[in-house]
Amino acid sequence: MTFQPHGKHLIAGEWIASDASFASSPAFGPVHRFSSGNAALIERAVRAAEEAFAVFGQTSRESRAAFLETVADEIEARGPQITEIAMQESGLPEARLNGERGRTTGQLRLFASHIRKGDYLDRRHDPALPDRQPLPRPDLRMIQRPIGPVGVFGASNFPLAFSVAGGDTASALAAGCPVVVKGHPAHPGTSELVAEAFHTAIQKTGMPAGVFSLVHGDTHETGIALVTHPLIRAIGFTGSYRGGKALFDLCAARPEPIPFFGELGSINPNFILTEALANRAAALGQAWAASLTMGAGQFCTNPGLVIVQAGAGAEAFINAAKAALEATAAQTMLTDGIAQAYNQGAEKLGAAADTVLSGGAEARKASPVLLRATSAEFLARHALGEEVFGPLGLVVTVTDPAQMLDLARHIEGQLTATLHMDAGDLAQAQTLMPVLERKAGRVLANGWPTGVEVCDAMVHGGPFPASTNFGATSVGTMAIRRFLRPVCYQNLPEGLLPADLLTPNLPTPDLRVGASGA
Ligand code: NAP
DSSP: OOOOOOOOEEETTEEEOOSOEEEOOOSSSOOOEEEOOOHHHHHHHHHHHHHHHHHHTTSOHHHHHHHHHHHHHHHHHTHHHHHHHHHHHHOOOHHHHHHHHHHHHHHHHHHHHHHHHOGGGOOEEEOOBTTOSSSOBOOEEEEEEEOSOEEEEOOSSOTTTTSTTSHHHHHHHHHTOOEEEEOOTTSHHHHHHHHHHHHHHHHHHTOOGGGEEEEOOSSHHHHHHHHHOTTOOEEEEESOHHHHHHHHHHHHHSSSOOOEEEEOOOOOEEEEOHHHHHHHHHHHHHHHHHHHHGGGGOOTTOOOEEEEESSHHHHHHHHHHHHHHHTSOOEEOSOHHHHHHHHHHHHHHHTTSEEEEOOEEETTEEEOEEEEEEHHHHHHOGGGGSOOSSSEEEEEEESSHHHHHHHHHHSOOEEEEEEEOOGGGHHHHHHHHHHHHHHEEEEEESSOSOSOOOSSSOOOOOTTTTBSOTTOOSSSGGGGGGGEEEEEEESOOGGGSOHHHHOTTOOOOTTOTTTTOO
16 A cells, blocks of 8 residues: 655654645655754654663663564565555666665664674673782773764655664664664655554564654754754764764764764775776776666765776776766666756866766756776876766876876775776786775675675775775674773673673673683
8 A cells, every 4th residue: 555654753653743844856756844943843852862871771672673673574464555655755767776675674673783792782791800919900891882862864865774774773773772763854754654653563572662862854953953953973974075074073063973874975996907808898887887876876886987007908997988988878867966966076077077978967857977087187186086976987197007096095984995807917016905995984895895694704994985984884793883882881780781791601702701710
């Protein structure tokens, strides 16, 4: 049955309407009205989250795992309705949204199993040494504890996996932190339906109502109120450099600053090394074009930049990419605003580079743009290193491997960096590696960076401006660390210690409780 949104916020178990409203702007299908967020609603949601934290922060790992699994079940129970409204709102195709739903529920279940295992608690124990000279050592135990209410901004480009029930929310809840989501105005109906899944899961598992709230918002007031609320302990964000930086600055300027875990985008450089270029320039050009246009290029890991050595191989690569891009049909973008930003970005970069293939967005449909520049031009024109969200690719030619290395040194922080290499390229790759691993959260060989696996070893982050916190990832189980804080307990009687410090048989490493015979 088709889902009819009622357009309300979900605040601590109640569906609440506000006086002002905004209209959704779907790619196709019916327009719906949604209540607008405001500071008063954020105040209510955050207060309820703080109240819920008193209970939720003390819940067992098992009960939180069961809660996350129930949310996943409830999302699946609404699967066809979620896909239908998400297709309308985002313009993304059915298969992509079904896949993204699987990723979202898989992510919730992964965090459930991750906290059941318990090693994320990183328990440490330095037992008392009462006879140590010249001073005795006290008994010291450490464990990671949840930080309190977390604010999450839904991202426009993954209406499920990076939105209401996305990785930020799943990792914060797994840690034991209540979440207040500021819904993205690009997919409010999808957000409402996912919030409904939370609402049911909270009731089924007996969690405190304030553990999850969704406040819709189409004005900055709502987001600003969330990041500046004194009871909010951290923020998870994926979106533009401009929006993210503004919110990051607000977090830093608070009387009590809080961490802002922002993922602000990247141009994801691809270095094609000498032998790989000689052996398979045309195939690489075609494969790049396919990756660049996937999902209309609306991925933070979109491979926007290729660096190759000038010559016949570079020309073969560019010609093959151009032919493949020309044959790619225009695709619907997520929002009118993103389509406009794509046009503006293409114009700005187009003015700084040579155009190989002109394109852009007409209405909400984007066609690819291909540009080229020399290394000297890239280094001199900062705009060429800026992210253009959409199917825009820039090829930068270098004169030799030394210039490629120099260019790598000048690139800003990235989510990913990719090497395309054959066996004879190992030495060149070895010279690039120490530079690339300082620049990117993930370094790949012979692949394309789109497609971010949700697993233990994943890092989806990187030095600024790729993210605002290079020690963190927003994808994979390590994402939980963002919402934990180490606490040391000195000489406390057992009755005052968190239950997780006393649980026997947790698979913690060398420093596990009692390991040294205390
Ligand atoms: P956005 O403009 O950064 O907005 C993301 C969220 O932040 C929205 O909820 C927005 O809410 C809020 N926001 C933005 N600026 C704000 C400010 N100054 N104060 C308070 N809140 C603010 O991103 P978007 O709407 O998703 O897309 C716009 C552009 O972002 C794209 O063209 C693309 O360049 C980039 N983007 C990048 C990625 C990535 O993965 N790197 C993903 C998506 C988008 P309100 O507008 O309701 O205030």
